[in-house]
Amino acid sequence: MSRIPRIVILGAGYGGIVTALRLQKELNYNEADVTLVNKHDYHYITTHLHMPAAGTDHPENARVDISKLIDEFKIDFVKSTVIEIRPQDRKVILEDGTLSYDYLVVGLGGEPETFGIPGLKEYAMNIRSINSVRLIREHIEYQFAQFKRDSSRPELLTFVVGGAGFTGIEFVGELADRVPELCREFDVDPKLVKIYNIEAAPTAMPGFDPELVQYAISVLEKKGVIFKLATAIKECTPDGVVLATGEEIKSGTVVWTGGIRGNRLLEEAGFETMRGRIKVDKTLRSTQFDNVFVIGDCSLIFNEEGRPYPPTAQIAMQQGVTCAHNLTAAIRGEPMKEFKPQIKGTVASLGKGEAIGIVGKYKLKGATAAFMKKIIDMRYLYIIGGIPLVLRKGRL
Amino acid sequence: MSRIPRIVILGAGYGGIVTALRLQKELNYNEADVTLVNKHDYHYITTHLHMPAAGTDHPENARVDISKLIDEFKIDFVKSTVIEIRPQDRKVILEDGTLSYDYLVVGLGGEPETFGIPGLKEYAMNIRSINSVRLIREHIEYQFAQFKRDSSRPELLTFVVGGAGFTGIEFVGELADRVPELCREFDVDPKLVKIYNIEAAPTAMPGFDPELVQYAISVLEKKGVIFKLATAIKECTPDGVVLATGEEIKSGTVVWTGGIRGNRLLEEAGFETMRGRIKVDKTLRSTQFDNVFVIGDCSLIFNEEGRPYPPTAQIAMQQGVTCAHNLTAAIRGEPMKEFKPQIKGTVASLGKGEAIGIVGKYKLKGATAAFMKKIIDMRYLYIIGGIPLVLRKGRL
Numbered sequence: 006m007s008r009i010p011r012i013v014i015l016g017a018g019y020g021g022i023v024t025a026l027r028l029q030k031e032l033n034y035n036e037a038d039v040t041l042v043n044k045h046d047y048h049y050i051t052t053h054l055h056m057p058a059a060g061t062d063h064p065e066n067a068r069v070d071i072s073k074l075i076d077e078f079k080i081d082f083v084k085s086t087v088i089e090i091r092p093q094d095r096k097v098i099l100e101d102g103t104l105s106y107d108y109l110v111v112g113l114g115g116e117p118e119t120f121g122i123p124g125l126k127e128y129a130m131n132i133r134s135i136n137s138v139r140l141i142r143e144h145i146e147y148q149f150a151q152f153k154r155d156s157s158r159p160e161l162l163t164f165v166v167g168g169a170g171f172t173g174i175e176f177v178g179e180l181a182d183r184v185p186e187l188c189r190e191f192d193v194d195p196k197l198v199k200i201y202n203i204e205a206a207p208t209a210m211p212g213f214d215p216e217l218v219q220y221a222i223s224v225l226e227k228k229g230v231i232f233k234l235a236t237a238i239k240e241c242t243p244d245g246v247v248l249a250t251g252e253e254i255k256s257g258t259v260v261w262t263g264g265i266r267g268n269r270l271l272e273e274a275g276f277e278t279m280r281g282r283i284k285v286d287k288t289l290r291s292t293q294f295d296n297v298f299v300i301g302d303c304s305l306i307f308n309e310e311g312r313p314y315p316p317t318a319q320i321a322m323q324q325g326v327t328c329a330h331n332l333t334a335a336i337r338g339e340p341m342k343e344f345k346p347q348i349k350g351t352v353a354s355l356g357k358g359e360a361i362g363i364v365g366k367y368k369l370k371g372a373t374a375a376f377m378k379k380i381i382d383m384r385y386l387y388i389i390g391g392i393p394l395v396l397r398k399g400r401l
Numbered sequence: 402m403s404r405i406p407r408i409v410i411l412g413a414g415y416g417g418i419v420t421a422l423r424l425q426k427e428l429n430y431n432e433a434d435v436t437l438v439n440k441h442d443y444h445y446i447t448t449h450l451h452m453p454a455a456g457t458d459h460p461e462n463a464r465v466d467i468s469k470l471i472d473e474f475k476i477d478f479v480k481s482t483v484i485e486i487r488p489q490d491r492k493v494i495l496e497d498g499t500l501s502y503d504y505l506v507v508g509l510g511g512e513p514e515t516f517g518i519p520g521l522k523e524y525a526m527n528i529r530s531i532n533s534v535r536l537i538r539e540h541i542e543y544q545f546a547q548f549k550r551d552s553s554r555p556e557l558l559t560f561v562v563g564g565a566g567f568t569g570i571e572f573v574g575e576l577a578d579r580v581p582e583l584c585r586e587f588d589v590d591p592k593l594v595k596i597y598n599i600e601a602a603p604t605a606m607p608g609f610d611p612e613l614v615q616y617a618i619s620v621l622e623k624k625g626v627i628f629k630l631a632t633a634i635k636e637c638t639p640d641g642v643v644l645a646t647g648e649e650i651k652s653g654t655v656v657w658t659g660g661i662r663g664n665r666l667l668e669e670a671g672f673e674t675m676r677g678r679i680k681v682d683k684t685l686r687s688t689q690f691d692n693v694f695v696i697g698d699c700s701l702i703f704n705e706e707g708r709p710y711p712p713t714a715q716i717a718m719q720q721g722v723t724c725a726h727n728l729t730a731a732i733r734g735e736p737m738k739e740f741k742p743q744i745k746g747t748v749a750s751l752g753k754g755e756a757i758g759i760v761g762k763y764k765l766k767g768a769t770a771a772f773m774k775k776i777i778d779m780r781y782l783y784i785i786g787g788i789p790l791v792l793r794k795g796r797l
Contacts, residue, residue: 045588135588136546136549136550136588137550139546139549139586139587140546140547140549140550142546143539143542143543143545143546143547144543144546146539146542146543147539147540147542147543149539150532150535150536150538150539150540151536151539153532153535153536154532154533154536190535191535192441192531192532
């Protein structure tokens, strides 16, 4: 008696959740057993995390219960943490059990890349999960509360954001919006608060349209953000950061947004990786194990100019669609499709009512871009959860 | 040309604010110059502080702008911190100036009494001001956020409250109510949270009706509070508390409510004090300087059994009434009144919908007592700010 194939999806981020949703739709009953494994029983909307991190929105608006997204009659959900992947044995070791698979989808997401800068791991916080952003929010509020006990420590009101990429820029935009509110709440003079955004590259948002980047910087500077571009962080300490110039910025709060690498489990599993990301073929399969698909921040894929695509939600979601199609094809013995990313647009918010973006051939800024950002967020909610989710979590 | 007398009131707590309000009403124009000095530009409702400390109410509901209470055409308000009182020179030295007076009212409030227990000053927090309770609230939330980053530290979810007097009991009641909410907010299993209330005396709320105290303990134990009565805290450390029994309770949060003493400035000013409180005569004047009135937690006054009255809001307010009357009498050369406290009732809340109390000859508990507590709170708002303040800050 032949057994039906077992598909295990690791991670319910953008890539994993879209793969699961598409498989649920495309596969017929009894074509495969699909199991989705995730550390939490919720999916979180990573592109929204800069808001709860700054405290300008509630973390609940950045997560969705997985049980509300998938049909548990069609897909098994296991809430557990992956400890080890054994591609030779076709097994995944979980914190509390083991899963065997015929096909594996690795969508475990990224980890902060610290580029070996000493102290970042120990003393900096990251915008990477619901837990991490709640910590940042509470940490920031706690700094204000502590300052009212000991106003001889101005570093409590100094906030350092390392990295002026998308996440860094979006976070300082929100933080600058939150500061006046925190100052009112804690009776603090806003002039005492300092927000630094420090970036080693000569420009913020390297690779993005320079005119829009300039607009973003001027918007954020008007909100009080102090930029230090072309300035590397040499070290992070319990007291703040030391810059490559030797300058020390004393700060009770360092948030590092300077880079993303793939999950460490992948190297440990014996995959060939580059910064923790697995090179995949055009069908999104590992070049070493053709029953292992890799999507999202864990996958390394090059554009036509030979440069790796950035680890974005947009690409992860599109990979999920291709991945689900190719899994179905593999099971049915049909030909697979090649992954061809379509960059529809990129919008970065700069706080309330302000954003920059490129959508199609249009450059957007200000309120138009901010509106487009909300549309993109709602479109995503619609894709994964339909109208009910848009109504529950969407914001215009 | 004779100068009109100058009255300086130090502190806008219960005693000071009632004195100011009554003087404003009783004195005629040009009978005296009245100046009210306070560290903050708001008055806070100390008996309400256990709620914002636990996070069950917003700190704004526990404070009122002084400018909304006093008539600044009749009373000058100076926002400053008192550095020194020089009763011989009839001068008060402020952080940023000097005030001369003919009559002084000392209503500077109490300070935590640590009874020399090592570490309490350094590592424990106190429920004593808006700033201090915001710190406690933020500290507690930060513990939950940190626990989600490092769940190997159960002490982050252990909360120690030292002292089971009124403040301690009311605070643990609120905290026990807040915990389920925090657990939902931070995805924490409520079973991991521990609240200890530690009291050196053999009973909680020493001196209060034993039947009601027993009721309070059973209500709070049902909410999960662990009582350790007849147990002294030997030391407070960065890691928690060490008990007289030798037992160590590891805890990231220690809140000390175990005692109140008078303001340290009074000893430094040369007043004879007992635990920082100045013994006053029946007219509420210092026995050393008959132009200095002392009210509230700074004043020491004995009941008919020869025991000092407790430092309560009720007594401070009644002292304010007598003090204002006697100041007016002094200025007009009329006879002064003796202060005769009338204990109308005492109600302690035990969290949402629960309280115990004695009002007149009635023992109250449960919802009735909780309702009475709210009536008392509203009555106070009415006394200091009339109907508008009741509508703005009152809660039923």
